Structures are given as C-alpha cells and as structure tokens.
Amino acid sequence: MGATEITLAFDTPADQFPSYDPDGSKLAALSQAAANYWESLLPEGNHAYSVTLHYSQFPAGSTTHAVYNGFDHTINVRANRFWYIDPTPSDHDEFAPFQQSFYAGLDDDEQDAAFDGPAPDLLEVGYAATAIADGAADGRVDMYSVMLHEMGHFLAIGYNAFSPDVELPPHMIGNIGGVKAKREDTGHLVPDDALMDPFLEAGKRSLPSALDVIVAANEQNHSEIRLKRVEWIGDALVPADFWSHDAGWIGGSTPNSNTDVRVRNGDVVSVLGAPAAAKNLAIERDSGINILDESLFVDADLNLDDSDYLDESFVKVHTGAVLDVEGRLTVGYGDLDLLGGDVFAATLRTRDHHLADLQPRVQGYGVVHIGDALLNDGMLRADGGTLAFAAAAGAKLDVDGEVESSKLPRLLAQTGDLEFQDAISDPYGGLAHVAGGHSLSFRGTWAFNDSAELHFEAGAGTAEFKALSPSGIAEMYADVAVEENARGRIEASHIKFNGQTAVAIAENGVLSLLGRTYYNGGEFTGPGTLRQNGDATVDADVEIAVDVFDWDGNQATPSKTDVLNGRKLTITAKNLGPGGYAGRADVGANAELAVDVTGGNAIWLLAADGKIRLFKNSRLSGSWMIVGGALEAIEGTGNLDARTTLTPNSLVTLYDKATLNINAPTTYGGGVITTDSGQRDDSLLQQFAPATVLGHHLITAGFFNWDAGAATSSDTVIEKEGYLDIYAKEIGNGITNPFLALIDRSGFGDQIDVNSGVLRVIVGSEDHSGLFADRWTLNKGGRLNLNWTAHTLPTIRGSRLVNHGVVSGNGQFLNELLNESLIEVGYSGNAGKILALDDFVQSGQGTLQIDLGGLLAGLSYDQLFIDDLCTLAGTLDVRLLAGFAPEPGDLFRIIEGSSLAKISGAFDKLLLPYGNDAWDVSYGDNFVELRFVAVPEPAAWTMALAACMAGRRRRPRSPFVSA
Structure with missing residues (x-):
C-alpha cells in the first residue's frame, strides 16, 4: 500500500x-x-x-x-x-x-x-x-x-x-x-x-x-496520519503508558525518527518490548520516559529543558536499555537517570540555572558515550555503581561547560563512582565531592582551576580522586578539603599544586598523595594527616602546616623529595608519621629544608633508611634532628642549621670538594662521617657550634675545620666511653695559599673536654707528599681538658699534637706531644698525672706547670710520666696547693719515666716557690726531681710566697672527680 x-x-x-x-x-x-x-x-x-x-x-x-x-x-x-x-x-x-x-x-x-x-x-x-x-x-x-x-x-x-x-x-x-x-x-x-x-x-x-x-x-477517510509533531496525551479508555501504544499519541500513531515528540502531560511513558524513535524529543512538566529495555533513538535533539516550568522531568535508562541521541541531549530542569543502561549522544549538555535545589543532573550508573561534546553546566552524580563518560576520538569532555570558574557545576561521587574514561578538555572550575568508599577517576590530564573545590567526605573506606592510566596527571589548582574523619586519596603519575591551592585537612582526616607530587606553591593546613605516598618536587616556597605529615608515606618504597634550587620547604607538624622519616630528600642549590616539629619533645628522626642530600649553599634547619640514616654533602657547601644527634647507625658522607657546615649543637653519637671514597680527599667538614661525643664516632674528611668560626664556639665534650676518631689531611680548612692568610684556618682554638673518653686525630697527606704535615695544633686560646671522670683515663692519640694553647688535667697521650705553650698537670686545687707515652717535647716557648700538695706522685702532687724520648726546654712553673708547706728534704719526682724513657735538655727557666735557691733540681736519664733544701727567713718567705701567688695566672678548671 x-x-x-x-x-x-x-x-x-x-x-x-x-x-x-x-x-x-x-x-x-x-x-x-x-x-x-x-x-x-x-x-x-x-x-x-x-x-x-x-x-x-x-x-x-x-x-x-x-x-x-x-x-x-x-x-x-x-x-x-x-x-x-x-x-x-x-x-x-x-x-x-x-x-x-x-x-x-x-x-x-x-x-x-x-x-x-x-x-x-x-x-x-x-x-x-x-x-x-x-x-x-x-x-x-x-x-x-x-x-x-x-x-x-x-x-x-x-x-x-x-x-x-x-x-x-x-x-x-x-x-x-x-x-x-x-x-x-x-x-x-x-x-x-x-x-x-x-x-x-x-x-x-x-x-x-x-x-x-x-x-x-x-x-478524506484516512485511518492513519503521520504528524510532524506529536504530543503524548495518554489513552482515555485504556490506561496504557507504553511508547508503542498508538492511542496515547496525538494523531493516533507511534512516533518515528521523522517526528518531533513532546511528553509533558505529567505521565511517565515506558519503552518496553519494542524500540522507540523520534526526530526531536522534549520532556517537560514533571513528565518522564522510562526505557526499560530495547532502545530509544532520537535522530536530532532531546531536551529535558523547560525554562517555563521548574520541574523534575526525567529519562531513565535501565540495564540492557539504550538511549541514542544523534544530536544534542540537553538536561535543563530534570534528570537523566542511568540505571545500568547506556546513553549515546553527539552532544550532552546540562544547563545552569543557578537553582541548587533543581540542579540538572545526569546521575546513576551506566555509561554515557559522547560523540562530539559533553558540556556540563549542571551536575554529574554517580549513584549505585559507576557512572562512566566515554568520548569518541576528537570529542570534548567539558565538565564545567560554559560557566567556568563559577562553582556551579557539580561532580558528585558520594553514593557511586564517577569515571571519565577520556581526558577532559579544559580545567574544571566547579565543585567535586567524593565520599568514603567511592571515587572520581579520569584519564589523561585533569586540571582544577583556582576557583574549583574538591571535597573528600567521610564514609566506609577511602574517597579517591585518581587517574585511570599510569600516565594520568592531576593539576590540583583547587581548594581541597578533607572533612573530619575522612580518608582522601589523590592518585596520579603526577600531582601538581600551585600558589592558589589551599589544602585543609580536618581533625582525624587523612589525605594521601599517591604519585609524583609537585609543590609549586599553595597552603597545606589543618589538624589532620597529610601522607606523601610518592616522590615530590618542591618548586616554590611552600609550608606544610598539618598536625601529622607522613612525609615518607606508608608504601613499600618510602617517598623521595626534591627541593629545587632556591626553594624552601617548611614542614610544621607535631610529628612526621610512625618511625620517623625513611625517605630521601635532596635539597638543591641555595635551597632550604626546614623541619619544625611542634609535638612531643620537638625532635624528629631521620630513620635508618632515610637520607638527606645537600647541594651547593643548601640548608637543613628547624627542630632537633636525630639521625639514624644518612646525610650527604654532594657539592658546594651544605649547611646543617638544626641541632643534630648522629646515632651509631648514622652515616654522613662528604663528596670530594664538597663542604658540610655544622652550624648548630651536634651530638656525635657513634656513627660515621666519611668521604664518598673513604679517603682523605678535598672535602671539608666545618664545625661552627658545640659538640658532644657519646660513642665511637669516626670522622674521615679531606679537611676538618673543627673551630670554623671565630665568632662562634666549637667547644667539644667527649663523654665517658666517647671516642672521637678523626682522619683528615688537616685540622683546618685546607687553604695553603699564603696570600689567603686571613681566611686560612688551621688547628683548634676552642675548648675540648675529654671526660674519660678518647680523642684520636690522624692528619697529613695520605700520599706522603708532605703538603699537609702529620701533626695538628691546639691554637692559642684553645684548651684541652683531660677530665678523669670514670675508670678510663682520658686519652689522646694519633698524630703529633702541637700545643699553642692550654693542656690540663689527668690523662694520657699516646701520640707525640709538642708543648709550645702551657701544660697544666692535674686540676685546679687537685694534683694529677699526665702520661706522655710517645715522644714529648717542650720548646723554649713552652711551660710545664706542676702543683705540689703532698708527697704522693699523681695523688698529692702533679707528675708528668714519660715512656719515650723527652726533650725539655722552656719554663718549669711549680706552685703550692693551698695548705701545703714542704719540709727540708722533701723529694718530688715531677717527671717520672719508664725504663724506655730518655730525657734530654733542661728547663730554661724555673719558677719555684720560695725562690729557686730553696730547691735542688735533679735531671736523671728518665726523671726530674725537686728536693726542698731550705726554708727562707720569714721576710724572704713572705716575699717569695707573695711572688708565687702573684705568678698564678691559671684559668679555673673543672674540679677533679674520682671514679
């Protein structure tokens, strides 16, 4: 027909x-x-x-x-x-x-x-x-x-x-x-x-x-007509709501792909048992289309968009069903609900109408296939499963449509997972909410612009914003909020923050960064936890001020952080997560890493697997650092500005020609400071601050500038059982050019207290070139105190020590000792003994000071014990301890030697109580004795005593403490 x-x-x-x-x-x-x-x-x-x-x-x-x-x-x-x-x-x-x-x-x-x-x-x-x-x-x-x-x-x-x-x-x-x-x-x-x-x-x-x-x-007696435009009006006789029910349509025929269709009488029309078609389809005034199976094909446009009625019309696409729109699908005042079905549209647009309660929505679970463009000015909401958006080649996913930077578009993954299977076309400027146990995922690069907000909400599990592909990039130029008790995670190959970013983590909230993170600015605050589960690059001055910064994350491989040249990373946190920091941090040239711990004892731990590397003119500052891992000075000058304890497991490595400045009090707790090669190269270790030695700590450096700053104290205390073991070309900064004499620093000019510990200094050129001598100097103004505070005698060993300062106390030298200044045997007010078990030389500029307080050597009067060659010159300064007066005939062997000892020379000058005539001085092969022979007349006695007391210019010393 x-x-x-x-x-x-x-x-x-x-x-x-x-x-x-x-x-x-x-x-x-x-x-x-x-x-x-x-x-x-x-x-x-x-x-x-x-x-x-x-x-x-x-x-x-x-x-x-x-x-x-x-x-x-x-x-x-x-x-x-x-x-x-x-x-x-x-x-x-x-x-x-x-x-x-x-x-x-x-x-x-x-x-x-x-x-x-x-x-x-x-x-x-x-x-x-x-x-x-x-x-x-x-x-x-x-x-x-x-x-x-x-x-x-x-x-x-x-x-x-x-x-x-x-x-x-x-x-x-x-x-x-x-x-x-x-x-x-x-x-x-x-x-x-x-x-x-x-x-x-x-x-x-x-x-x-x-x-x-x-x-x-x-x-004209036509039983059938084919209108260009039809309306669903329902059947007054048979209450059927199926699309294929002819009598429900104006004109009495089911529409086809040449028909413009409107459903707006408040009914819900179901597609069931047979496919449906229209040219253009409009659904308005609280009406709906329910695609239960089969498919609804729209050859041109579908509109859920009646601006004259603020209604909630809808299209529902069930499992196994398909909505196919060859043109534009517009959701303006209603919902496109996917209940497991598939939607195909050349263009899908959700319109903005500034009414949050009636925000147009594409929602549910299923797949939306975009042929040309997604323009979202409204809401995309996952519910009950995964709502996915897939784009054909060349198609555009514009998830904030034409209202960019307005905060009006919304992406909601609160009761389902929202998935973009292809890259979005431009930065997103709306709101995104992800609840625990759900995810917002993407492919390619996802960028939030600086007006966007990403909210992680509490729920059963972790709320995730993540890339679907290994190469995915998240540009987080948005405000990020982690709500109280929420667990949020950003996962991408690269995660980028910039200066407009504000990350706020509420109490008991956790934000994990899983991927290479770029801190290019921004603020990171709140009483929650920021967990860095991937490597990081700091390319701007950034402060991370959260209660807990789990800096190395909780992955199998701890994270690494690069602070780029000229940048500063400030970490202000109560703690750095369990077990301290076990990652690696590289602090670039002129960069700074400041770790300020506000909780507990304001101490943080560089764990056994942790490592911090310092490059040219870099700084490590902040709170007290316990080093159980590794510090490395790679090139130029690295500055350790934080108080530091180096534990027995610590390893500090100096690369050739690199310098490490210790600018804050440091505890040498028994670890190792060494060069990269293990040899005495051209590296430089400089100590600008006091130090304490608690264990056997080994220092190997090209040069050890022990008292590097004239304006700062480098006093060093070696406690009992402490052992400071130094190997260097020179105790100094290694400058040998005589024209640079003003900055040439060699020797040690501050105070060393050896409290029943051991100091070994081995210096000189390993190649025996003689460029650097195998001796070190206690400079004028320097002081070496040997404090016998425990069973072990304070011990000095290694290369020759040239004394231009003051050596005092009880102890032993297993190295050569050249005295060109002052040796005070014993303590102030107490007698003592110094054992020189290698060559001992006192030059004409040297002084040996001996106190007499009784007749017992080393107990009531001072004694120098020698066991090798002993060359004497200079001054012998003998003083009486308070309350002691010698009797004629009293004998004091002030220098005692073993059978191997051999004395040559004699003191050039004697400063003896009561005058030199009251004493006989005897020089044996291996001893020097003083015998008191006469008591002066009272007038002479008084004058001699006054002269003796006037001559005492010794600095106060720590009292003797017996073991």
Whole structure:
C-alpha cells in the first residue's frame, strides 16, 4: 500500500506569467514542495488527487491570494501579488522560530468558537512563524503557505455549503469522543493560526497543524496520519503508558525518527518490548520516559529543558536499555537517570540555572558515550555503581561547560563512582565531592582551576580522586578539603599544586598523595594527616602546616623529595608519621629544608633508611634532628642549621670538594662521617657550634675545620666511653695559599673536654707528599681538658699534637706531644698525672706547670710520666696547693719515666716557690726531681710566697672527680 499521491499540472497562458516567474518554474517548485509536505502527513494509500495550477490576474482591490475550485480541481494563483517565493521552502531560514498554538492556549470564548466538546489540552491548533524583520520574507505573502492552504481544501476541509462541524476521530485524540472542530465558514477552520484559517497576513508562514491533519483524516477517510509533531496525551479508555501504544499519541500513531515528540502531560511513558524513535524529543512538566529495555533513538535533539516550568522531568535508562541521541541531549530542569543502561549522544549538555535545589543532573550508573561534546553546566552524580563518560576520538569532555570558574557545576561521587574514561578538555572550575568508599577517576590530564573545590567526605573506606592510566596527571589548582574523619586519596603519575591551592585537612582526616607530587606553591593546613605516598618536587616556597605529615608515606618504597634550587620547604607538624622519616630528600642549590616539629619533645628522626642530600649553599634547619640514616654533602657547601644527634647507625658522607657546615649543637653519637671514597680527599667538614661525643664516632674528611668560626664556639665534650676518631689531611680548612692568610684556618682554638673518653686525630697527606704535615695544633686560646671522670683515663692519640694553647688535667697521650705553650698537670686545687707515652717535647716557648700538695706522685702532687724520648726546654712553673708547706728534704719526682724513657735538655727557666735557691733540681736519664733544701727567713718567705701567688695566672678548671 503506497502513500497518498498528489499529481500536479500547470496550464498558465503565456501572456499570464508574471515577470518574477516568467516560465512558471517557481510556482511549480513551491507547489511540488507543498504537495510533498502533505503526502508525508498522509501515509495511507489508495488516496490519489490531481490538481491544475496557473497564474491569473485578480482585481486590484481583491484581498484573495489564490482560489481552489473544487469543480474542476484547479488552483488559480494571483499573478499580481507581492509574493515571497522561497527557493528553499523546507529550511524556513527567513523566518523566526515556529510557534505552536494549543487548545489549552485558547481562552474560553475561543475554545467555544472553535470546538464542540472538550478537546485535549495538547491538541496543536496552529503552527506558524513570523518573517525576520527586514528579511526577504518581511512584508510579503508567503506563496509556500498559500499553496499548502489551497491544497488543504481538497486534502483536508473541503467546501460544504451547510458548514457542518468536523468530527475529530477519537483514536487520534487519546480516545476522547464527541469532539468536533467548527468551521469558520463553508471551507475553513476557526483557530487563527491553523493552516486552514481563511486569513494569511503578509510576513507569516503557516504549516499544517495537528488539527488541520486530523480534520483531513476525518474528511478524506484516512485511518492513519503521520504528524510532524506529536504530543503524548495518554489513552482515555485504556490506561496504557507504553511508547508503542498508538492511542496515547496525538494523531493516533507511534512516533518515528521523522517526528518531533513532546511528553509533558505529567505521565511517565515506558519503552518496553519494542524500540522507540523520534526526530526531536522534549520532556517537560514533571513528565518522564522510562526505557526499560530495547532502545530509544532520537535522530536530532532531546531536551529535558523547560525554562517555563521548574520541574523534575526525567529519562531513565535501565540495564540492557539504550538511549541514542544523534544530536544534542540537553538536561535543563530534570534528570537523566542511568540505571545500568547506556546513553549515546553527539552532544550532552546540562544547563545552569543557578537553582541548587533543581540542579540538572545526569546521575546513576551506566555509561554515557559522547560523540562530539559533553558540556556540563549542571551536575554529574554517580549513584549505585559507576557512572562512566566515554568520548569518541576528537570529542570534548567539558565538565564545567560554559560557566567556568563559577562553582556551579557539580561532580558528585558520594553514593557511586564517577569515571571519565577520556581526558577532559579544559580545567574544571566547579565543585567535586567524593565520599568514603567511592571515587572520581579520569584519564589523561585533569586540571582544577583556582576557583574549583574538591571535597573528600567521610564514609566506609577511602574517597579517591585518581587517574585511570599510569600516565594520568592531576593539576590540583583547587581548594581541597578533607572533612573530619575522612580518608582522601589523590592518585596520579603526577600531582601538581600551585600558589592558589589551599589544602585543609580536618581533625582525624587523612589525605594521601599517591604519585609524583609537585609543590609549586599553595597552603597545606589543618589538624589532620597529610601522607606523601610518592616522590615530590618542591618548586616554590611552600609550608606544610598539618598536625601529622607522613612525609615518607606508608608504601613499600618510602617517598623521595626534591627541593629545587632556591626553594624552601617548611614542614610544621607535631610529628612526621610512625618511625620517623625513611625517605630521601635532596635539597638543591641555595635551597632550604626546614623541619619544625611542634609535638612531643620537638625532635624528629631521620630513620635508618632515610637520607638527606645537600647541594651547593643548601640548608637543613628547624627542630632537633636525630639521625639514624644518612646525610650527604654532594657539592658546594651544605649547611646543617638544626641541632643534630648522629646515632651509631648514622652515616654522613662528604663528596670530594664538597663542604658540610655544622652550624648548630651536634651530638656525635657513634656513627660515621666519611668521604664518598673513604679517603682523605678535598672535602671539608666545618664545625661552627658545640659538640658532644657519646660513642665511637669516626670522622674521615679531606679537611676538618673543627673551630670554623671565630665568632662562634666549637667547644667539644667527649663523654665517658666517647671516642672521637678523626682522619683528615688537616685540622683546618685546607687553604695553603699564603696570600689567603686571613681566611686560612688551621688547628683548634676552642675548648675540648675529654671526660674519660678518647680523642684520636690522624692528619697529613695520605700520599706522603708532605703538603699537609702529620701533626695538628691546639691554637692559642684553645684548651684541652683531660677530665678523669670514670675508670678510663682520658686519652689522646694519633698524630703529633702541637700545643699553642692550654693542656690540663689527668690523662694520657699516646701520640707525640709538642708543648709550645702551657701544660697544666692535674686540676685546679687537685694534683694529677699526665702520661706522655710517645715522644714529648717542650720548646723554649713552652711551660710545664706542676702543683705540689703532698708527697704522693699523681695523688698529692702533679707528675708528668714519660715512656719515650723527652726533650725539655722552656719554663718549669711549680706552685703550692693551698695548705701545703714542704719540709727540708722533701723529694718530688715531677717527671717520672719508664725504663724506655730518655730525657734530654733542661728547663730554661724555673719558677719555684720560695725562690729557686730553696730547691735542688735533679735531671736523671728518665726523671726530674725537686728536693726542698731550705726554708727562707720569714721576710724572704713572705716575699717569695707573695711572688708565687702573684705568678698564678691559671684559668679555673673543672674540679677533679674520682671514679
């Protein structure tokens, strides 16, 4: 069965063709277009019509555009009319958008005038458009509309002298019976915008309305029509809500892909058991489409967008079902709900209307396939599973649409997982909320701009923002908030923060960074935990001020941090996570790492696997650091500005030609400071602050500038069982150029207290070049105190010590000792003994000071014990301890030697109590003795005693403490 057939003929006399259509081709083209249009509306076969058209002159005063004559089936077209002849009548380009007129839009009088009986509210009674001002059609009569109208006289409502009402077939208006359309006159309808209204003003285009076509069905006995536009109105007799139910549609036929469809009567229409189709589909006024199975195909656009009604219309796509929109799918005031189904759209747009309670939503779980573009000005919300968005090649995923930086778009993964399977097209500027146990995931690069916000919310599990691919990049230029008790995680190959970032972690909240993190600025604050579960680069001055900064993370491989040249990373935290810091931190040239621990004892631990590397002019500052791992000075000068304890497990490595400055009090707790090669290269260790030695601590350096700063104290205390073991080319900074004498520092000029510990210093060139001598110097102003505080004698060993300062106390030298200044045996107010078990030399500038307080060597008077060669010169300064007066004949062996000892030389100068004449000084091969021989007269005694007391210029020393 074929469709309705309309055959056209043309018989205009040659002298009647108007100048604007000299051969009638334009009339033929527009007439054929009109016939084709009517044929598409009337698909039923066995209906054939023939009509002849021609131009003719009408009287000048006539208002008639054309006349259909039913007796001979002709259409007489007025030649002398200012027509608009449209070369492309199907495009309507010269007209504004068409406006529909509906029965419900007529007032009561107009309804009564046009109809008998209650017609459906959504019955279309007109479809017209107005010409664009100053356009080609403005002010002209539209020939195309006139041809449609005149053909309507034989296709729709014909001439009837009795003007009877036209019954509307019930099955075409939702099975509502008893509805009739009234005639305006013998051959026209009443509604002003109906095609078959008797009047058509200039500048107007009118097309057949549903009323025109339904009237045609009744008048011409068509059981089926095919409207261009249909409305779902439901079935008054059978309450069926299925798309395939013909009687539910205006016109009585299920729409197809050539039909513009509207569902807006409040019903929910279900697609079940058969596929559905439309050309354009609009769902409005709390109505809905429920795609239960099969598919709904929309050849052009689908709109959930009625700005006149703030409604909640919807489309639901269930598991196994498909919504396929070849054009634009717009969600404006309603929801697109995926319940396991698939949605295909060339363009999907959620519109912004600034009403948060009615935010348009694409929600649920399933897959949305984008052919050209996703434009999200509204809300994308995962619920009940994974809501995924997949883009075809070249398609755009614009997740903040046309309202960028407004915070209006929303991405919600609170009750489901939100997944973007392809890269978004530009930075996101809206809000994103992810709850515990759910995720927002992406592929490629995801960038938040500086107006965006990412919220991690508490829930059962971790809230994740993560990349789907190993190469994914997260540019976190947003504000990030981790709510109280929430566990948030950002996972990507690269995670980038910038200066606009503000990360706030609430109490008991945790934010984990799993991936290479770039701190290019930003603020990191709050009473929660920031966990760095990946390597990091600091490329701006950044402060991380959270209660807990789990710096090395909790992964199998601790994280690494690079503080780039000239940058500063400040960590202000109560603690650095369990077990201290076990990662690696590289502090670049002119960069600084400041670790300020505010909790507990304000101490932090560089754990056994931890390592910090210092480059040129870099600094490590902040709170007291316990080093159980490794410190490395790589190049240039590294500065250790934080108080530091080096534990037995610590390893400090100096690379060749690198310098490490110790600028804060340090405890040498038994670890190792060494060069990269293990040899005495050209590295430099400089101590600008006091130090304490608690264990056997080994220092190997090219140069050890032990008292590096004249303005600072480098006093060093070696406690009992402490052992400071130094290997260097020189105790000094290694500068040998005589023209640089002002900055040449060698020797030690501050105070060393050896409290029953051991000091070994081995210096000189390992290659025996002699460039650096195998001796070290206690400089003028320096002091070496040997404090016998435990069972072990304080011990000095290694290379020759040249004393230009003061050596005092009880102890032993297992190295050569050259005294060119002052040796004070024993303690102030107490006698003692110094054992020189290698060569001992006192030069002419040296002084040996001996205190006498009784007759027991080393117990009540001072004694120097020698076990090798001993060369004497300089001064012997003997003093009496308080309360002691020698008796004539008292003998004091102030220098005692073993059988291997050999003394040469003698003191150049004697400073003895009561004057030198009161004493005999005896020099043996291996001893020196003093014998008191006479008591001076009282006057002389008094003068001698006064002279003796005036000569005592010894610095106060620590009291002797017996073991």
